[in-house]
Amino acid sequence: MAMQQRRASITWHGDLQSGNGDLEVESGALQKLNVTFSARTESAGGKTSPEELLAAAHATCYAMVLANMLKQETGNAPDAFDVTAVCSLDRVEGALKITGMDLRVKANVPGMDGAKFQEFATTAELRCPVSNAIRNNVPVTVNATLG
Numbered sequence: 001m002a003m004q005q006r007r008a009s010i011t012w013h014g015d016l017q018s019g020n021g022d023l024e025v026e027s028g029a030l031q032k033l034n035v036t037f038s039a040r041t042e043s044a045g046g047k048t049s050p051e052e053l054l055a056a057a058h059a060t061c062y063a064m065v066l067a068n069m070l071k072q073e074t075g076n077a078p079d080a081f082d083v084t085a086v087c088s089l090d091r092v093e094g095a096l097k098i099t100g101m102d103l104r105v106k107a108n109v110p111g112m113d114g115a116k117f118q119e120f121a122t123t124a125e126l127r128c129p130v131s132n133a134i135r136n137n138v139p140v141t142v143n144a145t146l147g
Contacts, residue, residue, distance in 0.1 A: 010035065023048070040089070041096070051087040051098060058130045059085035062103055066124040070109065073120070081107030101131075101140045109146060118144050 007026040013019050021035040039047035063083040071077040086102040105121055112120075121144030125131050131140050 020047075049089075051089045054098070054130075054134075055085040055087040055101070058087070058101055058103065058128070058134075059083045061130040062105070062124060062128045065128045066105065066121065069120055069124050069127070074109075074112070076110075078107045078109050081105060081109075098134075098138050101134065101138055102143065103140065104143045106145050106147065112146065114146050117146050118142075120144075 008023060010021040010023045012021040016037050023033040023035050034047045035049065036047050039045055040049040040051065062085070063081070067077050082105065084104045087098060088100040090097060090099045092099065103125060107117065109117055121142050125140060125142045134140065
């Protein structure tokens with residue numbers, strides 16, 4: 001049995017092009033989110049998309065793994081660091097496809113050089129459950145900088 005399960009649900013109204021959905025998460029941590037196809041493929045216009053939600057999940061998961069690694073392996077973690085995930089959506093052979101995920105992390109880690117931090121950043125990506133869920137289907141890149 002799974003250690004934990006999380007749920008999200010959507011009620012969709014109408015067709016793909018002119019319709020919209022109301023997305024809710026069971027925890028109540030997020031307000032009801034509106035989703036439209038045009039927000040997915042054009043300007044967001046205050047609405048979210050599956051790709052934005054995947055990027056949010058990936059950035060959060062990766063940050064947790066990296067924070068844990070830095071603490072366990074160096075004895076102290078940075079006070080704060082920034083992770084941005086960029087999920088790319090393209091048309092491939094006429095169909096929508098997530099074609100890449102770019103993780104960008106910037107941190108101040110006292111006493112650590114750039115090469116060592118890049119090593120930590122790369123290993124964190126390999127240990128990240130979201131990365132592992134999409135691995136071999138979506139290319140993931142990591143750009144880590146100190147400063």
